[in-house]
Structures are given as C-alpha cells and as structure tokens.
Amino acid sequence: MSVASKIAPGANDTVLAARNVAKSYGSVHALKGVNFDIRRGKVTTLFGENGAGKSTLMKILSGVVTPTSGSIVLDGEEVTFSSSTDARDRGISIIHQELSLAPNLSVRDNIFMGREIKNASGVDFAEEARQTRQLMEDLNEDIDPMTPVEELRLGQQQIVEIARALSVDSRILIMDEPTSALSATEVEVLFKVIRDLTSRGVSIVYISHHLEEALQITDYAVVLRDGSMTAKAEAKDIDLEWIVRNMVGENFDLGSPPTGYEFGDVALSIKDLSVPDPGGSGFSLVDHLSLDIRAGEIVCIYGLMGAGRTELLECVAGRLRSTGGQVLLEGKDVSRLTIAQRIEQGLALVPEDRQRDGLVQTMTVGSNLSLASIRSFVKGMLLSSQRERGLIDQSIRNVHIKTSGGGAAIGSLSGGNQQKVVIGKMLATNPKVVLLDEPSRGIDIGAKAEVFKLLAERATQGIAVLYSTSEVSECLSIAHRIIVMRRGRISAQFGSDVTKEQIMAASGEAVIEA
Structure with a gap:
C-alpha cells in the first residue's frame, strides 16, 4: 500500500524506530512491514481504527511483545527487548489503553509497585507518599496517596495510571488512549504536562480516538490501516478530514x-x-x-x-x-x-467501563453475550445449549461483531467489537x-x-x-x-x-x- 507522506525523509532526530516491523498471530497479520519514527522532544500521534495495529506496534516498541520480523532501533542501534521491564530500564514506558491498576491497593502502592523506594530499614513509605503527592499536584488532582484505587472514579484512576508512568522518569513515553475517561479540565492539565515533558526532550507517542483533541497536541501524525501505514505528515499540513480519509477511506459523520x-x-x-x-x-x-x-x-x-x-x-x-x-x-x-x-x-444499562463492569474477561464472546439473558435458556436444572447458541449467533449478526465465532476469547476482539458485545448482551434481554x-x-x-x-x-x-x-x-x-x-x-x-x-x-x- 502506498504511503501519502508529507514529512521530509532523513530526519536525524529519531530516538526510537520500527523498521519494516511485522507481527502475525497465526494467519492474522496484525502488522505488515511498518516503518515508524519517534522524534526527540516531539509528540507523534498514531491514528487508526480499532484493529489497525496501533496497540500491537506500541507493545512491540515497549517490549511487551516480540515482532515476527523487522527490527527496533534505539539511538541508532538495533536492539531487542526481552520484556517491558527491559524497555523501561532503557527509558521507554507505556500507558496502556485498559487500566492495569490493583484496585485493592492505595494510589501510592500502585505507583511504586515493583520498584519500591528503599532505605536502611526497608521500604521508604514516607518518601513514596511524598512523591505521590507531588505527582498528583503536577496533574492538578487532589487525591490522597493512601486512597484505595477502587474508591476513585474512572477518570481519577486514569490519572493514577498516568502518574505511575510519569514517575519512572522516562525519555520515551507511549500514551495509549490516556484521555478516554478524563474531563475537559483534566485533558487540559495533561496537555500542559505533555508540553512540559517535550520541552525537556521527552518523546511522546500519543494514541487517541478523540481526533480533534489529538490535533491540538500533535507535532507529527501517522495513520495505520489494516496493519499498514497509509499516511504520515507534520501537524501543520493536516486537518480532521485528512485523518478520517486516511483512516477509513472516506469522510463521514456519526x-x-x-x-x-x-x-x-x-x-x-x-x-x-x-x-x-x-x-x-x-x-x-x-x-x-x-x-x-x-x-x-x-x-x-x-x-x-x-x-x-x-x-x-x-x-x-x-x-x-x-x-x-x-x-x-x-x-x-x-x-x-x-x-x-x-x-x-x-431496563438495561451499558456501563461506562466495559472492562470492569460490562465484560467477564475469562469468558468467551458467546458466554458474555448470553450472560444477562441466561435465565431464558434454563428449564428446571437444565440449560438449553442449542437455544443459547442460537441467541449468540443472532446477536453476533445483529450487532455486527467481527469475530471468528462465539467461542473466541473476548480479549481477542478490538475495543470497538468488545463494546458491541456489551451492547449485544443488553439487547439480547429484549x-x-x-x-x-x-x-x-x-x-x-x-x-x-x-x-x-x-x-x-x-x-x-x-x-x-x-x-x-x-x-x-x-x-x-x-x-x-x-x-x-x-x-x-x-x-x-x-x-x-x-x-x-x-x-x-x-x-x-x-x-x-x-
């Protein structure tokens, strides 16, 4: 696929790059020979539909997964990351789209989990609390370091996730949907933090489905579609129509x-x-x-x-x-x-947090779809598997879920298709x-x-x-x-x-x- 490029080639400020990177899961090609550059002190925004390969590329760059082919270049030298910890030790951190916090632990403990601050007598909890308060202050959030994460609203949990990444003092920070649960005021504060980081030479990769919002912060834009790069450009040369056209092939409304x-x-x-x-x-x-x-x-x-x-x-x-x-x-x-x-x-509700309240991650697509209406398949002590399968197949068709079938793992679906499962589950209750x-x-x-x-x-x-x-x-x-x-x-x-x-x-x- 040809790439519509408006960025001058040969830029020498690249700190981390993917070179002809491909990733396959069986017969599914998540990435198809992608070349991607992260520039020093700049925000590079990665656009693309769910399933385009954005998160896969970021997981490769942060050491979470290994590419099937291609190479990763850091500071001009080819490298191999053995794990996310290895990448983090080299200054690369990622804020994942789905929160990875321990809800029963405090804000302080979540931020320093796995890299506790030590003193002569053990863990220096006082210093961890002090640094946590400073991080919250920098992010304009009045959150007590000892508050259990489960007591925070979703937007505040997102702030804690961001604070944890900032606490590592990374030189390359990947943000995968960092504002999905933030208020407009919180987004404004985050953007100020991002600009402060880039002014100090930190490189940011920013992924967001809030297209107009992302245009406010980006320096460079890259678009992925079906695992391939379709376009890249400097921010001054693009607009919303350019993004949508390269993402989905046409400009349409909701x-x-x-x-x-x-x-x-x-x-x-x-x-x-x-x-x-x-x-x-x-x-x-x-x-x-x-x-x-x-x-x-x-x-x-x-x-x-x-x-x-x-x-x-x-x-x-x-x-x-x-x-x-x-x-x-x-x-x-x-x-x-x-x-x-x-x-x-x-009366049915599709909740805001699909991962926590809408889906059971250990269940299949089909089991999630039938969960809310399971009573309708039970007679006495027996479950009618045939009727349940019929509802599952019909729901997949009705809400247009892209999946290999009801037996697929819910985690194998893109975010958009997972949302359709939650909606399909509630619509199945009539x-x-x-x-x-x-x-x-x-x-x-x-x-x-x-x-x-x-x-x-x-x-x-x-x-x-x-x-x-x-x-x-x-x-x-x-x-x-x-x-x-x-x-x-x-x-x-x-x-x-x-x-x-x-x-x-x-x-x-x-x-x-x-």
Whole structure:
C-alpha cells in the first residue's frame, strides 16, 4: 500500500524506530512491514481504527511483545527487548489503553509497585507518599496517596495510571488512549504536562480516538490501516478530514436522528430523583431531576465530568441508591427492584467501563453475550445449549461483531467489537429502554458510527434510548433531544437543531474560539 507522506525523509532526530516491523498471530497479520519514527522532544500521534495495529506496534516498541520480523532501533542501534521491564530500564514506558491498576491497593502502592523506594530499614513509605503527592499536584488532582484505587472514579484512576508512568522518569513515553475517561479540565492539565515533558526532550507517542483533541497536541501524525501505514505528515499540513480519509477511506459523520415514524407512549419516567454523594459529602450528585423518554425516542445527556450523568444512569439501572424520587418503566414503579429485576422488566444499562463492569474477561464472546439473558435458556436444572447458541449467533449478526465465532476469547476482539458485545448482551434481554453511559469510549470513529447506527435502528423498532456523552459531536448525531446536565440538574433541553456553542454554554464549559 502506498504511503501519502508529507514529512521530509532523513530526519536525524529519531530516538526510537520500527523498521519494516511485522507481527502475525497465526494467519492474522496484525502488522505488515511498518516503518515508524519517534522524534526527540516531539509528540507523534498514531491514528487508526480499532484493529489497525496501533496497540500491537506500541507493545512491540515497549517490549511487551516480540515482532515476527523487522527490527527496533534505539539511538541508532538495533536492539531487542526481552520484556517491558527491559524497555523501561532503557527509558521507554507505556500507558496502556485498559487500566492495569490493583484496585485493592492505595494510589501510592500502585505507583511504586515493583520498584519500591528503599532505605536502611526497608521500604521508604514516607518518601513514596511524598512523591505521590507531588505527582498528583503536577496533574492538578487532589487525591490522597493512601486512597484505595477502587474508591476513585474512572477518570481519577486514569490519572493514577498516568502518574505511575510519569514517575519512572522516562525519555520515551507511549500514551495509549490516556484521555478516554478524563474531563475537559483534566485533558487540559495533561496537555500542559505533555508540553512540559517535550520541552525537556521527552518523546511522546500519543494514541487517541478523540481526533480533534489529538490535533491540538500533535507535532507529527501517522495513520495505520489494516496493519499498514497509509499516511504520515507534520501537524501543520493536516486537518480532521485528512485523518478520517486516511483512516477509513472516506469522510463521514456519526449519523442523524432517525425519522419516518412516531414516538410511542412514555417508556421511562424519572421523577424528582436525587442521588447522594457516596463519599459522604452531604451533596447530591443528582438533585431532584425529572425526565420523560418515549418509546422510539433517542435522548442524549451531555455534561462535564461531575455533572451527574453517570450517577443518574446507574441509579435508574439500580446500581446506585437514591434518597428520593421514582423510576417508572411504562408507568410501573421499579425504584425498589434489583438490577436483575429491572433487566427482566426491560431496563438495561451499558456501563461506562466495559472492562470492569460490562465484560467477564475469562469468558468467551458467546458466554458474555448470553450472560444477562441466561435465565431464558434454563428449564428446571437444565440449560438449553442449542437455544443459547442460537441467541449468540443472532446477536453476533445483529450487532455486527467481527469475530471468528462465539467461542473466541473476548480479549481477542478490538475495543470497538468488545463494546458491541456489551451492547449485544443488553439487547439480547429484549429491553424496552436501553441506557448507555459513554457508549463510544475508547473506540474509533468507524466503530462509533456503527454503534450509533445500531442504536438508531433499535429506536425505529420502538426501543427508548438514553445515552450520555462528554463529546459534543456525539450529541449532534442521532439524538432527537439533548439534555444538558450541570451540577446534578438539567440546565437546558434542546432539539436536534442545536449548535455546539449552545450545548457547551449550557454545561458551563468555555467555548474556545478557533
């Protein structure tokens, strides 16, 4: 495949490079002779759809996996990494897309796990805590070093992952989806940290599906597609259209609200709902909120991190308790029902963190798909394997999952296809209302379009869809109605003709002029 290149060849500032690197897993060719350069003190952004080979390339460069062929060149000399520890000892660190924290350990212990600071009497916990506080301060996060990671929200856990990588003092830092769970303010702080690092000569590789966001920080852009490099350029020579065209072969949007049918009766009614802060602050994360959604209607909830979006959806689904109000499903009060009982009644949630809350990593694709509806295959003490296989095969077709079959390991799928498994699992319960919390988190633009198309199709069949997002572009896609939340309350409601600036203003977010 020819490469559209706008970068002058022969640059002598390359510190780490892949030369004709290929990686195969059996008959699957994840990488096909890729050449990739990381430049000193620059941000090189790697774009590509899920399954394009981005993470595989980064794992090779950081010593996690070994290439099938090709070579790795560090400071002009060919090297072989025996492990990620070997690569780290040579100054190369990686922040993986999926968090690798120990939830039962403190923030301090996670940051220094495996490389504890020692003194004459053993581990110097006081010095570790001091350095942890400094890292949190640098990242503008007020997190106590002794807080167990499991008590942190997802965005804060992402900050801890970033802090752990920064603590190694690497000269090459690979960031695989570092902002997928961060608020706009946290992203801004991270970008300042990145610029500070590059000013000191640190090289950054940045991978993100937030294309417009990535354009703000990149110096060089490289696009992978189906394991091959399709384009590379300097940041000054590219725009969003260039990225999308080279990623997927065409420029397309995330769709538009489905039309040609009428909404049904109210499917979900949220009445005066309040959700307390589990941290015991006394404040309500959702404050006396009321909202009705009709059958066939697609409603989007937009808000900054901390606006109460996630807490609202999790309370409606039964995962969080409320201090007041009701949740009515087709007029029936389900407020006191368990999560399983609400699913049986037709209320399903696709959670924000698919790895922690949506999938069982030790199960196959098929077992994950049938998990939420397993009761429908049981008669007495027997499980009807034939009926279960039928549902699995149908779900794979219905939500267009790219997999070798129901017996494949869930970890063998790309992030976008794993998200489809979570959505397919909930749709298999035949819901009347489906709730989705950040349904496109960590998936590429092509997979996003497929997910939103899938939701639009289900809405035309009479399912009520309520999804939350922190990306304005996703509000302006398939939603018939947009709800803006701010500090636990609804601050504005709009139709599909709203502008990006109106949504951001209603959320309290500053609108940055181009």
